[in-house]
Amino acid sequence: xxxxxxxxxxxxxxxxxxxxxxxxxxxxxxxxxxxxxxxxxxxxxxxxxxxxxxxxxxxxxxxxxxxxxxxxxxxxxxxxxxxxxxxxxxxxxxxxxxxxxxxxxxxxxxxxxxxxxxxxxxxxxxxxxxxxxxxxxxxxxxxxxxxxxxxxxxxxxxxxxxxxxxxxxxxxxxxxxxxxxxxxxxxxxxxxxxxxxxxxxxxxxxxxxxxxxxxxxxxxxxxxxxxxxxxxxxxxxxxx
Numbered sequence: 001x002x003x004x005x006x007x008x009x010x011x012x013x014x015x016x017x018x019x020x021x022x023x024x025x026x027x028x029x030x031x032x033x034x035x036x037x038x039x040x041x042x043x044x045x046x047x048x049x050x051x052x053x054x055x056x057x058x059x060x061x062x063x064x065x066x067x068x069x070x071x072x073x074x075x076x077x078x079x080x081x082x083x084x085x086x087x088x089x090x091x092x093x094x095x096x097x098x099x100x101x102x103x104x105x106x107x108x109x110x111x112x113x114x115x116x117x118x119x120x121x122x123x124x125x126x127x128x129x130x131x132x133x134x135x136x137x138x139x140x141x142x143x144x145x146x147x148x149x150x151x152x153x154x155x156x157x158x159x160x161x162x163x164x165x166x167x168x169x170x171x172x173x174x175x176x177x178x179x180x181x182x183x184x185x186x187x188x189x190x191x192x193x194x195x196x197x198x199x200x201x202x203x204x205x206x207x208x209x210x211x212x213x214x215x216x217x218x219x220x221x222x223x224x225x226x227x228x229x230x231x232x233x234x235x236x237x238x239x240x
Contacts, residue, residue: 021168
């Protein structure tokens, strides 16, 4: 299977490329898995927008190319490994309070990012403003995800692509220090079931560890009852 696609500038991450989580979602969706699904997705270069790209699936792998250059590669992964050590959900009220305490827009270098850009219209993008959860000393962040504001025209359920996008930036702000820039290099993610566009959801994120230029963090999506819907563990690479 080879499909030619173009990533619209609406889905930008940094000014010079598409949002990493959106591209992870493309690779995940191309694997053709049923729920629950899990994958390892590696991003090798910034992904250009508004140009023809080739998305393929062959020998159990999904790949995104620009001409002969491999940009993204996905492969099935162990579901239980992704779900290990996921923190429990916070309440919806705690997530609402946390996003009101969000501070990262003051030093976000990518303010037009599809997922976390504070200059984006919430009617056109996830606009996830993760903030610290009151009383927590483990670096946990939370926010509310409102897909109905920007996905109402895309059907009753959220696509795997759009769920994957939501698991991107929140994990960045759980590990970034003020002034740092980084791009996602690899993500292990799991989506447990389809979710309804009409509902709001809780998104948490947490730091894991730092190792030189590599930063490790996680993110997860829950419903109002605290049931886990999706999770990811990401490796970020600091850039200058």
